[in-house]
Amino acid sequence: MCADTAGSQERRSFLRQLLPAGILLLSVCSGHSLADEILALTGARIIDGNGGPAREDAVVIVQGQKISAIGPASVIPANARVMDLAGKTLLPGLIDAHIHIGGSGGGSADPREFTPTAVENSLLSYLKFGVTSIYDMAAHPSLNSMKTALETGELTGPRLYGNGFGITAPGSHPIRLITELGLLDYLGPFYFQVDSVADAEEAVRRISAEQVDGIKLFHSRVEAGTTRFDADMDKLKPEILQTVIEQAHARRLRVYAHTSFPSEAREFVEAGGDVVVHSIHMAETGARDVFELMAARDVAYIPTLAVFEGGYTMEPGSFFSPQQHEKVWDVLLASITAPGSVVLASRTVPGLLNDRERSLEISMANLARALQTGVKIAMGSDAGNAGMLHGATVLRELQLMNEAGMTPMQVIVAATRNGAEVIGRGEELGTLEAGKLADIIVVNGDPLQDLSALGNVELVVKNGKIINPGELEFKEVQQPTGDGS
Numbered sequence: 001m002c003a004d005t006a007g008s009q010e011r012r013s014f015l016r017q018l019l020p021a022g023i024l025l026l027s028v029c030s031g032h033s034l035a036d037e038i039l040a041l042t043g044a045r046i047i048d049g050n051g052g053p054a055r056e057d058a059v060v061i062v063q064g065q066k067i068s069a070i071g072p073a074s075v076i077p078a079n080a081r082v083m084d085l086a087g088k089t090l091l092p093g094l095i096d097a098h099i100h101i102g103g104s105g106g107g108s109a110d111p112r113e114f115t116p117t118a119v120e121n122s123l124l125s126y127l128k129f130g131v132t133s134i135y136d137m138a139a140h141p142s143l144n145s146m147k148t149a150l151e152t153g154e155l156t157g158p159r160l161y162g163n164g165f166g167i168t169a170p171g172s173h174p175i176r177l178i179t180e181l182g183l184l185d186y187l188g189p190f191y192f193q194v195d196s197v198a199d200a201e202e203a204v205r206r207i208s209a210e211q212v213d214g215i216k217l218f219h220s221r222v223e224a225g226t227t228r229f230d231a232d233m234d235k236l237k238p239e240i241l242q243t244v245i246e247q248a249h250a251r252r253l254r255v256y257a258h259t260s261f262p263s264e265a266r267e268f269v270e271a272g273g274d275v276v277v278h279s280i281h282m283a284e285t286g287a288r289d290v291f292e293l294m295a296a297r298d299v300a301y302i303p304t305l306a307v308f309e310g311g312y313t314m315e316p317g318s319f320f321s322p323q324q325h326e327k328v329w330d331v332l333l334a335s336i337t338a339p340g341s342v343v344l345a346s347r348t349v350p351g352l353l354n355d356r357e358r359s360l361e362i363s364m365a366n367l368a369r370a371l372q373t374g375v376k377i378a379m380g381s382d383a384g385n386a387g388m389l390h391g392a393t394v395l396r397e398l399q400l401m402n403e404a405g406m407t408p409m410q411v412i413v414a415a416t417r418n419g420a421e422v423i424g425r426g427e428e429l430g431t432l433e434a435g436k437l438a439d440i441i442v443v444n445g446d447p448l449q450d451l452s453a454l455g456n457v458e459l460v461v462k463n464g465k466i467i468n469p470g471e472l473e474f475k476e477v478q479q480p481t482g483d484g485s
């Protein structure tokens with residue numbers, strides 16, 4: 001049942017005011033409330049996200065929003081609704097720790113990509129691919145209103161976290177990129193271009209006054225964009241790097257950094273930073289030393305491998321089967337190969353493909369180094385960039401992590417428990433344990449034998465509510481009605 005009460009209508013008009021881009025709000029009927037129901041998930045193989053052996057004989061009990069027990073059949077309460085999941089695998093909902101919800105992931109060749117409907121559909125895609133939490137790693141003007149709408153159920157999608165703002169050196173990444181894309185007027189105000197300690201203090205003070213989950217900084221000389229690949233920008237001055245991190249920590253906010261060279265990552269780690277959110281993808285000696293330092297200081301690493309392929313993953317014959325196509329809004333998928341696509345255009349830029357291929361090679365080798373040195377690794381798809389479709393890119397990212405030398409179990413831990421810890425939610429999310437929030441996915445097959453089984457998500461439980469991903473329908477862009485709604 002899903003009645004449209006006066007209260008929810010009131011909340012909607014309030015939300016409309018909050019959403020400058022006019023996000024169209026959904027009526028949410030897909031989740032069955034389990035507030036009064038106890039659910040017993042039985043018969044499945046259980047991978048709990050902690051990395052230990054899968055359990056074949058246990059059941060998971062969900063009560064309200066939480067997992068109340070995991071154990072033998074004797075833990076099933078008499079009044080539980082039992083779901084037999086024989087032949088399936090239960091895992092924690094996946095956590096994509098690096099996305100950009102403001103980017104469509106298409107080829108920027110269709111104006112419908114830049115509508116609120118596109119964002120709503122991308123949020124649905126995450127659920128279809130089993131992703132129940134996402135972390136937006138860059139500036140987004142509507143992040144807070146989207147978070148609220150997701151929390152209240154006005155929007156359907158994964159849990160959303162993010163930084164909301166970014167700190168960078170004047171004119172450096174991503175300022176130059178968003179200028180080239182014609183987005184400076186829209187996104188520019190959400191980046192603080194700092195050139196002094198006073199600027200840095202002011203930036204952290206203003207960002208932390210908003211509802212942010214962390215502070216993102218850019219400390220990289222490299223622009224790896226859609227038309228260029230140059231290492232000619234300024235990184236943050238040492239005293240600014242130090243100030244941002246100290247000021248953020250004083251407010252109990254984690255600091256996430258985009259770095260490219262080993263030396264940049266080292267400077268960030270030595271200044272006290274928390275998470276390196278991109279691959280160290282540029283060649284320079286000393287990468288292994290940096291990973292050793294990261295391991296010693298418990299600084300986590302998000303490898304972001306697929307982004308260096310920039311849309312290759314959508315080619316026929318790749319992992320991205322027709323079956324997976326259905327989980328993506330067709331407008332976004334078609335845009336990647338449509339006339340005017342920036343994905344296609346980027347393939348004709350002299351040298352760009354070579355630079356990307358080289359970066360992918362280095363990134364794969366560096367992930368193996370990170371693994372060997374014991375660095376905590378989380379999964380981030382960097383979706384939202386051109387050709388990097390929301391949700392779908394996760395499958396490719398998992399596959400590349402596997403090819404870089406991680407076992408399927410290590411990949412799963414990265415995409416669940418480690419992801420939760422990296423985004424600061426390790427206490428409540430990321431593993432299947434009594435007391436944690438019930439974010440669970442049911443997949444067909446055994447991902448420990450073949451990771452691509454993670455592409456067969458049959459059921460999603462988010463916050464204790466059952467969602468059938470096959471029933472989530474993409475919306476089409478509404479014609480303007482003239483009243484602004």
Ligand SMILES: [Zn+2]
Pocket residue numbers: 098099100137382
């Ligand atoms: Zn990114």
